[in-house]
Amino acid sequence: MTPKMAARRPRIFRKLLSRSTLLKIVLLFLVWSVVEAHISYYHIARAERETKARTSVTKPRRVFIASLHWNNEEVLRSDWNKGVVDLATVLGPENVFVSVYESGSWDNSTGALRELDGELEKMGVGKKIVLDEETHKDLIAKPPKQDEGWIDVPAYGRKMPRRIPYLSKLRNLSLQPLRELAMNGTMFDHVLFLGDVVFTVPDILALLDTNNGQYAAACSLDFSKPPYFYDTFALRDSHGHEHASLTWPYFRASRSRKAMVHARPVPVSSCWNGIVAMPASTFTGIRGLQFRGLPDSLAASHLEASECCLVHADNPGSRTRGVFVNPAVRVGYTRAAYDAVHAAASAAEEAGGSWLTLGDVFFGMWRTGLRAGLPRRGWRKRR
Template sequence: MKLDSLSPCLPKHRPRPDDYFLLHTSTRTRHADPPASPIPAAARLFASTAVLTLLAAIPLCVFFHTLSSLFIYLSLVLFALPVVSFWIVSWHRGRRIAVACVYMLFLLWTWRQMQEDLSATSVVSSSGSSGARTDRKVFIASNLHNNQHVLPYYLAALQQLVQQLGVYSTYVSIYESHSTDRTKPMLTALDHDLSNLGVQHRIRMDDAQTKVGLGQHRNGRIEFLAYVRNVALEPLQQLWDQGQRFTHVLWINDVFFKPHDLVALLETDGGRYDQVCAMDFIGNGFYDVWVTRDRRGRTARRAWPYFAAKQEQQALRKGEPFLVNSCWNGATAFDARWFVRSNTTSPQHPAPRDTLSTNDTQDVNANTREPALHLPLRFRTSPRCFSSECQLLSLDMHRAVSPRRPRIWINPRVAVAYERRTFWQYTWLERWWVTAPWRSVWRDGIGMWMTQWYAFWPDLCGKWLEGWAAGDAPLAAKPYALSPRVG
């Protein structure tokens, strides 16, 4: 009997040594690593990080309506680097999920904190009497027009500000005209709320004065703005004559602001100023460059660090007040004595003009001079050069104490903005501890060097507006002889 028929399970032939070698070689080939990529691993990692950063930065720039290196930094730190780290770190799946969940909770908590810090509801719910002082009485003035987008926050913040200053230590004067949105009914509701709080106030809404809009007669536009500001000031003199002695006048534009910031603004330099301004922002930077002049009379610019002098730049970094020639900047406080009449001053209340100025086609009219100085101060136009009524008010303070310098400050710790998202950017994101490396390395270093070309605002009226104090002029002592004293 053959062996094959007895053992059908036995191999047909005896394997040779070469067969084992071929089997081992084929198995090793099947499990070998794929061929190396021609792109180095570090380059792939860098490219992935750059793409992820760009994908996250684009929505941020769209949301905030501006391009900023801050958004690139945040996209890198908060999105791209965490994603790449999760990708390359050899963690088991459960640990990856746990870390990712914790990180997402951190981002959600941060977003929630930012919204609560800057929302109108948090403004109303914060403490209401921390800034009340018996030696301070504040006249708050505003001009509003088509501001329904900001009024929900503005009105809540205003009421909280009044409570912090003290309801019996404030007066609110608002003048509104020519609004076509819901501004008028919203101010009617504010009138009711202030009455319930026991706050003295006057909210005047009328369309009597002919409105001059943007793009129309330029000096006529300034003339209109000067008129509406003077209307908002009217109750101050009436109350003063009745024995109510206000220490400060606080002007608030249609801006987003924090109530405690404006309390801090009022307390700048111990309240011993003639004028102090916040800093107002739009998406691409500092807004009120038309009005602002540094103490040497130079203009500002939109981009950081906004001012040319090292002294002002250092003060900005430290958040310390610094002297300027003029400012307004969305929120500004004055010594109230500049706006009230006493026995040492003659009344001057400009009446509304029915005709527009003729100097609307040129910036400079060298054949005229600035009008004689009158106290108390009022907003006015310039017959000599196309200038803001706000800048001319600062100029008149210089003229009143010449050759010395009035105490006009900017407090950079107080920031206001005209859009909610811009308010988030400049009061929260740029001051967040996470963005500290961006501030020190980019904003104050590389970025500042790269934006040296960024132009300062042209000063068309610099040599035509006379009366500014010299850059090294000493501060005028207070109280001034021309300024009425608080009785």
């Protein structure tokens, strides 16, 4: 290297690192970020319009609805019952079976479900609505018939039932009619696990069509106190990590986050956010899945996992067909929560807007991207 070349190199570096050059780089980066936010905003708005347009079925669908309820009278009477009736009307009463298991509610959930039972009866919809009078207090007051699902709790000086095995048992009971019908030759295309949420027919039709119908499971996004999503226990990104942010675009793994930013079906490891659609064949036949909890020995060591995560881990289809969150399907645990994640879209519909503002998109991409890239203290929760 000649002396002239050696002297020239520091000057080049100083020029590249000059204040004006750095400012240009920052401005260029900001301009690109704004452009990227506009592109994302456009994709979200388009997905919003497509979801709202789904008001009828394009092909026959046979749907088995499975649902658990406890102290849900308010949402049952305000929205849920009507949503089920509307869905059965659109799909066709002959194409729907409703299986509900209610257990020990303190409110008048049983009365609301009896009303639904009557409506479905008039329509000719297949159904099994179980109203179990046993409360949690009744359950723990009597000795267990078997030790499985119960662990010693020193603070109480006795065995206590574990929540996850108990919920697993109820979910399996809600699926029992599906298995019995399949054994008699009556088949369904989808199982729709319908939580105690506010939803509409377009929401369900969009969820069933997630990823063009190619999925092992498709989940909505659920909200109790918007803009924060609700079910953090079951939702894990494509790398098995918990969320990076409770607000949009939520995910730590770049694959999941990019899909959310572009309003595409989001690949995840597990989800159970309000409503879940799965192929009915997953739960029928000799190899049909059952919900379960972790062994009691692990629970005694304070290790626990949701049955709604384990079902995806147990499902071979999760690895071949994928598990997805559909960002266009947003449900709420109250009417106010549902409206909060739809009202903005309704107001902006004529202008081609979305449920998020452009500012939400811009700052959300920055905030979640930074959090996803930062190292975290302690153990990272994974599925």
